[in-house]
Amino acid sequence: MNACILAVGSEMLTPFRVDTNSLVITERLNTIGFDVRLKAVVADHVDELVRVLEGALTWADVIVVTGGLGPTEDDITRDAVARVLKLPVDVDEGIVDRIRERFARRGLTMPENNRRQGMVPRGAIVLDNPNGTAPGLWLERDRTAIVLLPGPPREMVPMFEAVVRDRLAPKSDGGGLFRRVLKITGRTESDVDAAVGPVYTTWTSRPIPISTTILAMLGQIELHLTAQAGSRADADAALDASVGELQTVLGAAIYSTDGRLLEAVVGEMLRDRKMTIAVAESCSGGLLASRLTDVPGSSDYVERAIVCYSNRSKVELVDVPESLIATHGAVSEPVAQAMAEGVRSRAGTTVGVGITGLAGPGGGSPEKPVGTVAIAVTAGDYLRVRTFQFFGGREMVKFQSTQAAMNMLRLILLKADAPFWPAR
Amino acid sequence: MNACILAVGSEMLTPFRVDTNSLVITERLNTIGFDVRLKAVVADHVDELVRVLEGALTWADVIVVTGGLGPTEDDITRDAVARVLKLPVDVDEGIVDRIRERFARRGLTMPENNRRQGMVPRGAIVLDNPNGTAPGLWLERDRTAIVLLPGPPREMVPMFEAVVRDRLAPKSDGGGLFRRVLKITGRTESDVDAAVGPVYTTWTSRPIPISTTILAMLGQIELHLTAQAGSRADADAALDASVGELQTVLGAAIYSTDGRLLEAVVGEMLRDRKMTIAVAESCSGGLLASRLTDVPGSSDYVERAIVCYSNRSKVELVDVPESLIATHGAVSEPVAQAMAEGVRSRAGTTVGVGITGLAGPGGGSPEKPVGTVAIAVTAGDYLRVRTFQFFGGREMVKFQSTQAAMNMLRLILLKADAPFWPAR
Numbered sequence: 001m002n003a004c005i006l007a008v009g010s011e012m013l014t015p016f017r018v019d020t021n022s023l024v025i026t027e028r029l030n031t032i033g034f035d036v037r038l039k040a041v042v043a044d045h046v047d048e049l050v051r052v053l054e055g056a057l058t059w060a061d062v063i064v065v066t067g068g069l070g071p072t073e074d075d076i077t078r079d080a081v082a083r084v085l086k087l088p089v090d091v092d093e094g095i096v097d098r099i100r101e102r103f104a105r106r107g108l109t110m111p112e113n114n115r116r117q118g119m120v121p122r123g124a125i126v127l128d129n130p131n132g133t134a135p136g137l138w139l140e141r142d143r144t145a146i147v148l149l150p151g152p153p154r155e156m157v158p159m160f161e162a163v164v165r166d167r168l169a170p171k172s173d174g175g176g177l178f179r180r181v182l183k184i185t186g187r188t189e190s191d192v193d194a195a196v197g198p199v200y201t202t203w204t205s206r207p208i209p210i211s212t213t214i215l216a217m218l219g220q221i222e223l224h225l226t227a228q229a230g231s232r233a234d235a236d237a238a239l240d241a242s243v244g245e246l247q248t249v250l251g252a253a254i255y256s257t258d259g260r261l262l263e264a265v266v267g268e269m270l271r272d273r274k275m276t277i278a279v280a281e282s283c284s285g286g287l288l289a290s291r292l293t294d295v296p297g298s299s300d301y302v303e304r305a306i307v308c309y310s311n312r313s314k315v316e317l318v319d320v321p322e323s324l325i326a327t328h329g330a331v332s333e334p335v336a337q338a339m340a341e342g343v344r345s346r347a348g349t350t351v352g353v354g355i356t357g358l359a360g361p362g363g364g365s366p367e368k369p370v371g372t373v374a375i376a377v378t379a380g381d382y383l384r385v386r387t388f389q390f391f392g393g394r395e396m397v398k399f400q401s402t403q404a405a406m407n408m409l410r411l412i413l414l415k416a417d418a419p420f421w422p423a424r
Numbered sequence: 425m426n427a428c429i430l431a432v433g434s435e436m437l438t439p440f441r442v443d444t445n446s447l448v449i450t451e452r453l454n455t456i457g458f459d460v461r462l463k464a465v466v467a468d469h470v471d472e473l474v475r476v477l478e479g480a481l482t483w484a485d486v487i488v489v490t491g492g493l494g495p496t497e498d499d500i501t502r503d504a505v506a507r508v509l510k511l512p513v514d515v516d517e518g519i520v521d522r523i524r525e526r527f528a529r530r531g532l533t534m535p536e537n538n539r540r541q542g543m544v545p546r547g548a549i550v551l552d553n554p555n556g557t558a559p560g561l562w563l564e565r566d567r568t569a570i571v572l573l574p575g576p577p578r579e580m581v582p583m584f585e586a587v588v589r590d591r592l593a594p595k596s597d598g599g600g601l602f603r604r605v606l607k608i609t610g611r612t613e614s615d616v617d618a619a620v621g622p623v624y625t626t627w628t629s630r631p632i633p634i635s636t637t638i639l640a641m642l643g644q645i646e647l648h649l650t651a652q653a654g655s656r657a658d659a660d661a662a663l664d665a666s667v668g669e670l671q672t673v674l675g676a677a678i679y680s681t682d683g684r685l686l687e688a689v690v691g692e693m694l695r696d697r698k699m700t701i702a703v704a705e706s707c708s709g710g711l712l713a714s715r716l717t718d719v720p721g722s723s724d725y726v727e728r729a730i731v732c733y734s735n736r737s738k739v740e741l742v743d744v745p746e747s748l749i750a751t752h753g754a755v756s757e758p759v760a761q762a763m764a765e766g767v768r769s770r771a772g773t774t775v776g777v778g779i780t781g782l783a784g785p786g787g788g789s790p791e792k793p794v795g796t797v798a799i800a801v802t803a804g805d806y807l808r809v810r811t812f813q814f815f816g817g818r819e820m821v822k823f824q825s826t827q828a829a830m831n832m833l834r835l836i837l838l839k840a841d842a843p844f845w846p847a848r
Binding site for chain 1: 770
């Protein structure tokens with residue numbers, strides 16, 4: 001079953017906005033067996049939308065249109081659809097009454113132009129919008145269902161959920177695409193591809209075929225597995241087996257198979273072990289603390305973080321000996337180690353982390369170029385210290401530093417003998 | 425002049441990816457007078473792409489297609505364009521030789537399927553790709569220019585720049601769209617709209633018309649001004665005048681007219697005044713420090729940050745009296761003030777910030793619901809302490825806390841009598 005997703009609105013055609021509604025819609029459509037073949041953003045010009053709708057009607061089983069249902073002249077979706085389907089448009093006074101009541105509840109009088117939102121191409125089914133004034137519309141032409149929904153996500157998403165459950169799922173032939181995302185760190189993309197390629201290439205010819213995509217991202221790699229199956233139970237069984245095969249090959253490099261972020265995985269490990277953590281950050285500037293504390297309940301294990309940006313603060317706050325900075329420089333393994341041990345000892349936690357490096361753009365030298373970061377992690381009796389060479393601008397170096405530090409901690413806690421970070 | 429932007433590739437039609445190439449292309453096209461009327465992402469199905477191209481040829485002055493130029497069977501862009509324009513396809517041995525050399529330089533033999541990348545619809549102009557194997561192609565049909573470019577941004581962007589300069593700009597009628605973004609904090613959207621509406625609605629009928637869009641974002645509002653003008657100089661003069669009118673109305677609520685982020689604006693103010701800053705963060709968990717240190721050169725003014733997540737760390741690290749926590753609770757104005765003063769006094773900086781609140785999801789009570797955040801800022805002889813009620817989940821509360829804290833500091837340094845944050 002083939003789907004087309006259209007977003008209507010000239011404001012979505014500026015350099016500042018991306019259409020994210022289509023991602024939510026794609027996910028839901030995939031799950032009930034619709035494959036998205038085309039998505040488009042169309043300006044507020046009725047001729048344009050008519051042309052695109054006419055094209056999609058020749059092949060799509062469902063067309064989902066978001067936006068263009070507001071009360072102004074710019075809101076052209078209703079008109080365009082009526083023109084394409086050659087339907088007259090009536091004003092549904094029931095809709096207008098409901099909009100008028102909505103305004104009245106807030107002590108306001110409905111502006112006359114909101115009557116436009118009551119316009120319905122004849123024969124359309126009206127879809128209730130609990131979170132806004134614009135109702136949705138459902139129309140059918142031959143084998144194609146046409147769903148019109150408002151643009152704001154908080155109005156669109158609940159309405160789409162209802163449409164999927166009540167109207168679209170029964171139209172589907174039952175099969176669906178089901179996905180699993182594996183997150184990996186500490187390996188390069190080509191390294192991962194070489195390891196998993198011989199495995200996943202056999203999956204496409206199985207009874208429940210699984211296709212695999214490798215996505216390289218900053219500081220991590222994602223493997224997206226997509227199973228085509230008649231039911232979620234069948235897909236889950238096939239995906240579980242595939243994930244198991246990948247875990248055999250990649251081992252501890254896979255940190256998450258359920259979409260969780262590294263900070264959530266590490267946080268749960270700390271909680272399970274009843275451990276607490278204190279971190280001392282220089283070049284990462286608080287980003288490690290911020291990521292750790294993004295996780296709900298992290299106050300149970302995050303005791304403190306010290307952003308010791310100046311040399312003086314490294315000495316005063318986490319007891320780095322001045323002589324160590326003088327001898328080795330602030331960006332060095334001995335200083336990272338002293339930061340980790342100092343912050344842990346002062347905080348009385350089980351885990352200490354020290355990060356010191358050059359985030360750039362200034363401050364690099366031939367011996368220590370921008371991107372050089374020394375990281376120390378101490379947990380119980382374990383201590384690991386490494387120097388990394390990260391790439392990219394300031395924010396990229398900061399992010400990679402926090403990713404590497406959390407992965408070092410994760411592998412120590414797992415006692416896994418795996419590389420902390422890809423070699424260059 | 426009307427433009428259409430197409431991205432080819434089924435991998436762009438999953439729930440995980442958004443097309444960002446089109447944003448860069450839109451910005452460049454707007455500047456030389458092309459208005460983007462449609463953009464679409466098309467699956468790797470030649471029939472689909474043919475249909476969309478045929479539609480766009482009826483109205484577009486330029487069609488930019490990215491992706492689908494790789495060496496595999498899935499790469500359908502060349503075939504689809506040749507079919508639409510009814511052109512035979514020849515293999516350009518010069519291109520194939522250059523690709524072979526590229527492989528040879530890395531010690532590799534060119535796989536045979538890379539010959540596909542040498543296929544050229546007859547009459548097309550080949551666009552050199554310095555950063556990859558897939559060359560671009562330029563074709564014309566009647567009044568429409570068709571530009572085919574590879575998908576990876578680091579290959580696409582430099583090639584598109586060259587096309588814009590050498591081939592597209594001369595086709596434009598000279599006019600262009602030029603934009604200015606104003607960033608505002610401390611006011612609500614409706615508040616801003618009420619203040620600026622009477623001003624900007626007069627601009628559309630001026631000799632150089634300016635259209636205005638208001639975008640509400642988390643913790644800030646953006647005003648996008650778009651001038652339609654014959655030259656950048658004319659547009660800049662008109663935009664400067666408009667920005668001035670808005671500044672008269674909105675005053676200190678506008679923190680940036682050149683795209684700079686709040687952390688960069690505040691950082692420059694600190695640098696200009698030769699001030700230094702130390703922050704004590706509880707619920708924001710290091711995010712304020714991380715945002716401040718995202719700015720290059722911030723080590724000149726950021727002395728330290730203390731993430732005192734536990735009560736013990738508030739007492740030990742920034743000298744919050746235990747009795748204060750016992751009396752008022754950790755989330756209270758007296759504790760925020762003690763944090764700001766304590767961290768400043770220990771660090772010996774001119775500015776101190778204290779943030780303590782409930783980021784959720786747990787920990788709320790009827791008196792202090794989730795989202796309650798007390799913030800204190802002290803700078804020189806000034807002290808301001810406020811309690812805010814932010815909305816949304818944990819990361820949203822964290823972000824709004826840092827936004828409000830930086831805005832308090834900014835307004836103190838400006839000595840501006842403006843609200844720190846919108847009233848509910």
